[in-house]
Amino acid sequence: MDNTSPDRERPSWAPKLLRRFAGLAILLLALSLFANKIADTDIWWHLRTGRYIIENHVIPRVDMYSYTAGGNRWIDLHWLFQVIVYATFNALGSYGLSLLFISVFVFSFLLLRSACLPQRNYLAAIILFALAIMAASGRFLARPEAFTFLMIAAYMAILCRYERGGANRLVYLLIPLQILWTNMQGLFIIGPFLISAYILDRGIRRFVSGPESRESEKRSKGFRTLLVVLIGSLFACLINPYGFSGLAFPLTLFTRVGGMQNVFAASIAEFQPPFSGYNLTGSIRWFGVFMVISALAVAADYRNIKISHVVIFLGLGYLALNARRNIPLFVLATLPLSVEHAGNLVVRLGDSKGGKSALWVKRLELTGCAALILLIPFQICRVVNGRYYVSDRRAERFGFGFKEQLFPRGAFVFIKENGIHGPLFNNMDIGGMFIYEMYPMEKVFIDARLEVNSAEHLVEYRRVTADPVAFRRLALKHGFNAAVIAHTSQDALYLMPVLYFSPDWALVYLDPIAAVFVRTVPENEVIIRSDRIDIGRRQVPLIAPDDTLNDSGPIFLRAFLDAITPSATTDSEAHNWFNLGLVYLVMGQNARAAEHMKSGLKLMPFSSEAEYNLGLAYDRMGEKGMALQHYGKAIVLNARHARAHANIGRIYDERGLKREAEQEYNLALRYGGENPIVLYNLGALSYERGEYETAREWWQRALKEDSAFQPAIEALKKLN
Numbered sequence: 001m002d003n004t005s006p007d008r009e010r011p012s013w014a015p016k017l018l019r020r021f022a023g024l025a026i027l028l029l030a031l032s033l034f035a036n037k038i039a040d041t042d043i044w045w046h047l048r049t050g051r052y053i054i055e056n057h058v059i060p061r062v063d064m065y066s067y068t069a070g071g072n073r074w075i076d077l078h079w080l081f082q083v084i085v086y087a088t089f090n091a092l093g094s095y096g097l098s099l100l101f102i103s104v105f106v107f108s109f110l111l112l113r114s115a116c117l118p119q120r121n122y123l124a125a126i127i128l129f130a131l132a133i134m135a136a137s138g139r140f141l142a143r144p145e146a147f148t149f150l151m152i153a154a155y156m157a158i159l160c161r162y163e164r165g166g167a168n169r170l171v172y173l174l175i176p177l178q179i180l181w182t183n184m185q186g187l188f189i190i191g192p193f194l195i196s197a198y199i200l201d202r203g204i205r206r207f208v209s210g211p212e213s214r215e216s217e218k219r220s221k222g223f224r225t226l227l228v229v230l231i232g233s234l235f236a237c238l239i240n241p242y243g244f245s246g247l248a249f250p251l252t253l254f255t256r257v258g259g260m261q262n263v264f265a266a267s268i269a270e271f272q273p274p275f276s277g278y279n280l281t282g283s284i285r286w287f288g289v290f291m292v293i294s295a296l297a298v299a300a301d302y303r304n305i306k307i308s309h310v311v312i313f314l315g316l317g318y319l320a321l322n323a324r325r326n327i328p329l330f331v332l333a334t335l336p337l338s339v340e341h342a343g344n345l346v347v348r349l350g351d352s353k354g355g356k357s358a359l360w361v362k363r364l365e366l367t368g369c370a371a372l373i374l375l376i377p378f379q380i381c382r383v384v385n386g387r388y389y390v391s392d393r394r395a396e397r398f399g400f401g402f403k404e405q406l407f408p409r410g411a412f413v414f415i416k417e418n419g420i421h422g423p424l425f426n427n428m429d430i431g432g433m434f435i436y437e438m439y440p441m442e443k444v445f446i447d448a449r450l451e452v453n454s455a456e457h458l459v460e461y462r463r464v465t466a467d468p469v470a471f472r473r474l475a476l477k478h479g480f481n482a483a484v485i486a487h488t489s490q491d492a493l494y495l496m497p498v499l500y501f502s503p504d505w506a507l508v509y510l511d512p513i514a515a516v517f518v519r520t521v522p523e524n525e526v527i528i529r530s531d532r533i534d535i536g537r538r539q540v541p542l543i544a545p546d547d548t549l550n551d552s553g554p555i556f557l558r559a560f561l562d563a564i565t566p567s568a569t570t571d572s573e574a575h576n577w578f579n580l581g582l583v584y585l586v587m588g589q590n591a592r593a594a595e596h597m598k599s600g601l602k603l604m605p606f607s608s609e610a611e612y613n614l615g616l617a618y619d620r621m622g623e624k625g626m627a628l629q630h631y632g633k634a635i636v637l638n639a640r641h642a643r644a645h646a647n648i649g650r651i652y653d654e655r656g657l658k659r660e661a662e663q664e665y666n667l668a669l670r671y672g673g674e675n676p677i678v679l680y681n682l683g684a685l686s687y688e689r690g691e692y693e694t695a696r697e698w699w700q701r702a703l704k705e706d707s708a709f710q711p712a713i714e715a716l717k718k719l720n
Helices: 013-034 043-056 079-115 122-139 145-163 170-182 190-209 214-237 244-255 263-267 282-300 307-322 324-351 358-384 387-391 409-417 428-438 455-464 468-478 495-500 522-531 555-564 571-586 590-603 608-620 624-637 642-654 658-672 676-688 692-705 710-719
Strands: 424-426 482-486 505-510 514-519
Touching (some): 013 079, 013 122, 013 358, 043 079, 043 428, 079 145, 079 324, 122 324, 190 214, 190 307, 282 307, 282 324, 307 324, 324 358, 358 387, 409 428, 409 482, 409 505, 428 482, 495 505, 495 514, 514 522, 571 608, 590 608, 608 624, 608 642, 624 642, 642 676, 658 676, 676 692, 676 710
Parallel strands (some): 424 482
C-alpha cells in the first residue's frame, strides 16, 4: 500500500544533479573570465600613486606627474584603492594583484546570489546570471571600478533583503560602506541613488495604501529608516580628503562620457556608447540580450512591479547606453531585480491552467540546465585559448599577472640607461607606465587621468597625432628632446613615419612594443651615432628586453598558479610579429610587413586583424588578388570587419563590379558607422548611374563626418 500523498512528489536525484552541474558550469565560466592577465595601462599610475601615499603619508591634491597639467588640481578619490593595490603588489607581486581582483569579482557575484534568494525559479536565475557574467566580462579589469562592482553588489544584497522584510539592522551598514566607496572610486554616488530608489518606492506605496492602514504604518517605519540611512550616506560622501569638491566629483565623470561628439568619448574607447558602431564586442552583444530580457521580464511582471526597480533600471540603463564602461553598473544592479521578475513569470506560467503547466515548466528547467552544461564548456575553451579576446580585439588573455610583451618597459630602461632627458613626448596609452617608471626623474606629457587633463589638452593631442605640421609646432612649443611611443597604439603608430622620415628626429630604439626617437641636436650626437636605426637594414629583435614585470612576489605562488593554468605560449610571440609588421606597414616596407604578418598568423591563425593587415600589405604592393583573399579571411573570422568590407568594395569598384562594390560599402557602413571615404565612394557610384541627388546626399553625409574631406568638397562643386 502506498501511503505517499499524490501532491508530494519524492525529489529525484537527477534534477538536483543537473542543477548543481549547471551552477558549477557557470561558476567555472565566471572564474575563467575573472582570471585574465592584467593588460590595463592605467594600473601603473595607480600603483605609483599608492607607493607615493604610503611613502609620504600624504594624499596628492595637485598633479605632480605631468609638465603640461602640472599644478592642476587633482581630486584623487582612488587613493584608498591605490594604497590597497600597491600594498598587495609590493607583498605578493603581479600574481597577488590578479588574485585580489579575482576575489573582488567572486565576492561581488556571491553577494548578488544572496540578493536573489529565495529564487522563484532556478532556470531563470542561472540563465540571467550567465548572461550577466558575459555582459560584464568586458570590464573584469584591474581597475578601481572593480570595487564599485563589489559595492553595488553589497548594496543590492542589503536593500533587496530589507525590501523583503529582513536586514533591518544590516541596512545601517550602508553608511560605513559609503565611506569606503567614496574613497575608492568616483562613481560612489550610485550608492545614495540606489537607496533613494527604495525610499521613493516606500514613500509612494505608503501614500497609496492610506494613512490608517497597518501596511502604511509598516512602510512608514521602513521609509524613516531608509531616510536616515540616505542622510547618513550623503554625509559619508563628505568624508574624503577633498570635502564638498570630492562629493561633486562624480559630475565630472558623468559630463565627460557619452556621445561621439564628446572629445573624451572620442579619445577614450571606454567612454563611447556601446552601440555606436565602434568595436561591437561579444560582451556588448550579451549586454544587449541581457537588457532586452530584463526589460521584458520587468514589463511582463507588471503585477509585481516596484517603483524602485523601474528607477534603478532606467537610471543605470541610461548610463550604460551612454558609455560602455558603465555596462556592469547596470548589469549588477538589475540582476537581482531581473531574477525576481523572471522567476515570478515562470511560477505564474506553472500555475496556469490549474497547475497543469507545472510539469512542462519543470521539464523546461531541466532541459535548460542540460543545455547550459553542454554549451558553457565551449565558451570556457574560447576564453582559455584566447579566441574570445582575439575576436573582440582585446589585449587580455586567460591567466595571472601582467600580460607579457605588452608594456614598453624596455623603452624606459633604454631612456634611463642612456641618460636621455626631457621634455619627452609620449602617447596617451603609455602615460601610466611613464609615470611608474620615470617619476620623479621625468614628467609625462599626457596620460589617461580625466581628473587632471582638460578637454583642450586632449583636442591638441588628437590633432598632433594626425597632423605632422601640428606636431612640429607642438615640439617647438614644449622643446621636446625625445619621444617615446608605443606603436601598439593606433594614434602613436601613425606618428612613426612622421618622426622617422623627419630630419629633426632620429630613431634610436625599437622593439615590438615601442620606439624611442631623439632630436637631432648636438647634445644627442653620441647616442645618435651609436644607436641610430635604419629600419630598412637592421633586423629588429623579436622579443622586447627586460620583460620582468612578473618576476616579483613569492616564487611558490607564481609556480602554483602557472601550474594550474594552461597558457598559450605562442601568444606573445605572435603579437610581436604582428606589431613589427604594422611598423613596417606604416613605414612603406610592405614586403617585410607581409612576411611578419604571415609569421604571426602561423602562431595565431584566428586573428582577423592580422589577416586584414596582411591583405593591406598585398593591396599596397598591387597584388589585388592576394589582398582580396586575405580581406575575405578577415571577414570569415569577423563578419563585422568594416575596413575589410570597405577595401573589398574598393577593389570590386576598380574592377568594374559596381553592384558587388555597393554591397560591400553598405556592409562597411553597417558595421563601422559613418566613414567619409565609404560615403564618398557610394556617392561616386550613384553619380556614375546618373543618380545625382542620391550622390549629393552621400557626399553631404561624408562632409558631415569630416568637413575638410576634400574629395567630397570637390565632387559637390562639380555637381553644383
